[in-house]
Amino acid sequence: MANARTTYRENEIRGASAMRLVVLLYEQIVEDLRQAAYAFEQNDIELRTRRINHAILVIGHLQSPLNFDNGGKVAKDLELFYNTLRQNLVQTQFYPSKNGIAQLIIDFIAVREAWVEVGRAEGPSVSAESDSDPSPADVPESDHVSMNWQG
Numbered sequence: 001m002a003n004a005r006t007t008y009r010e011n012e013i014r015g016a017s018a019m020r021l022v023v024l025l026y027e028q029i030v031e032d033l034r035q036a037a038y039a040f041e042q043n044d045i046e047l048r049t050r051r052i053n054h055a056i057l058v059i060g061h062l063q064s065p066l067n068f069d070n071g072g073k074v075a076k077d078l079e080l081f082y083n084t085l086r087q088n089l090v091q092t093q094f095y096p097s098k099n100g101i102a103q104l105i106i107d108f109i110a111v112r113e114a115w116v117e118v119g120r121a122e123g124p125s126v127s128a129e130s131d132s133d134p135s136p137a138d139v140p141e142s143d144h145v146s147m148n149w150q151g
Contacts, residue, residue, distance in 0.1 A: 019119040025062050026112035029055045030105055036092075037101040052093045059086050 016024065032055040039047035063082040066075045088107075092100050 017119070017123070019115065019122055022062065023112055023115050023119060025058050026108055026115060029058050030108050030112065032058065033101055033105045033108065037098065037105070040096055040098055040101060048096065049093065052089055056086055056089050059089070 032051045036048045036051040036055070039045075039051060059082050063079065066078055068075045068079075071078075085108075088104060092104060
């Protein structure tokens with residue numbers, strides 16, 4: 001099953017617009033955090049660490065193409081935003097909680113949805129959404145500090 005999923009993901013990435021790739025990276029972060037939440041419930045520190053570290057790596061992929069020469073304030077705001085996301089993930093690694101991970105999932109889904117909306121304005125190929133996203137009502141109130149980013 002893992003090979004079929006990997007093949008599907010690879011085919012989805014080929015030919016995707018830049019905007020769709022950003023959305024896919026956010027979806028990967030959400031999946032990493034879902035796995036980290038499962039690992040937390042199973043008291044599997046190694047898996048939780050791997051999944052959170054992978055989410056941090058994915059943020060690096062989002063952050064690396066920022067062009068500060070041409071991107072101006074938007075690039076600087078995104079840099080700050082991605083640094084904040086990374087900080088929140090590191091904080092979750094050191095102070096793990098089920099509610100904290102759940103809140104991060106909600107936060108990342110919200111940001112992903114913003115990118116989906118931007119993509120909708122550019123064209124229909126970006127708007128694919130996952131049916132398995134929890135609504136805020138499905139996730140308990142967090143005892144973790146939510147993203148505090150101002151841009």
